[in-house]
Amino acid sequence: MPADKAKNAVAVAIHRVSKRFGSVAALDDVSFDIMRGEFFSLLGPSGCGKTTLLRSIGGFEAPTAGDIQIDGQSVLHLAPYARPTNMIFQHLALFPHMNVRDNVAFGLRMKRTDAATTARRVEEALALVRLEGYGDRGIDQISGGQKQRVAMARALVNDPAVLLLDEPLGALDLQLRLQMQVELRRLQRQLGATFVFVTHDQGEAMAMSDRIAVMNSGRIQQIGTPAEIYERPVNRFVATFIGHANLIEGRVAEQRADGTALIDVEGLRVAGTAQALAAPGASMLAVMRYEKLQIEAGGNASVAGTGTSTLATVSEKTYMGAALRFVCRPGVGPTLTVDAPNTEAGRAICEGDSVRVSWAASEINLLAE
């Protein structure tokens, strides 16, 4: 098959999958496609069903309803080892009594692959994860990050079409975690394999994924590229789970033909971009991300009424290193939190100062509630 055709093919199709554990609906009518060669992340809070979905794809859990297809074939009747998948479990599950080489060779030996082929493929897999020369080490003689790579090699040696990774970086300290994020992404690109990656860390999902499915309570909330999900969250859950935002409820005062609308929040006018038309008077939620607001000292010039700025008083200032966080109280309307870059002008603004807080209507999302 030509490479470009293969790229556009669906690797994993999840069709109306539900999974109940007694009275708990771990997955509730979930449907989406994962494309071949895609780095696809499942992102959501603890207990939202990420592991259950991943285990269902790998064959470790049987859905209560629905179908899962890989490369166009239903796999529900197949045992885990018969599926074109490999799973890396959150707690790695390496064999402590075996050395690195035997851990990696395990899957091939189970399949009775001949010794020469096994030896060659194990060395290739170790090279892929940059652990050449570590074959003889015991599992207790390597670091956490190296164990993580052994787990990767052990899965990759089987040449899976789809690799399922359940929070594989969860146990690593931040520095190593960031380093492994880059490594994993490199490896995925190099192999052109389909990765389904589970994480509850939004930054990690953002940095690594082609697309992200945001889950909550067993349901998909939104699927999109990191930028789509960040810039255009479809509901309150997605808007709050990813990034930091002022969430402000108001009523539509004016709907404009260009897709922007003006809402009234306790007397403050906020212009934003509505994803769907809303009637005047309808209730809407403005998502004003902290860093999408600008702050400037003084603020006496008047551009009132456009819905893109307000005068305010700084009630709290927090130094965060890369950013400065200001809590601002406008004359009317709700408190607005602003994250400003750490610049000289920003550092000069103090608690109690009068400021102007402004924003672009295109950067503010208005969600129907």
Ligand SMILES: Nc1ncnc2c1ncn2[C@@H]1O[C@H](COP(=O)(O)OP(=O)(O)OP(=O)(O)O)[C@@H](O)[C@H]1O
């Ligand atoms: N074997 C089981 N028996 C009963 N309930 C289960 C079982 N496995 C999972 N659950 C429940 O299903 C829901 C989803 O669990 P799941 O492990 O998929 O969540 P998760 O998103 O992976 O969470 P975490 O981020 O904490 O790993 C939870 O309410 C959990 O308690």
Ligand SMILES: [Mg+2]
């Ligand atoms: Mg889990």
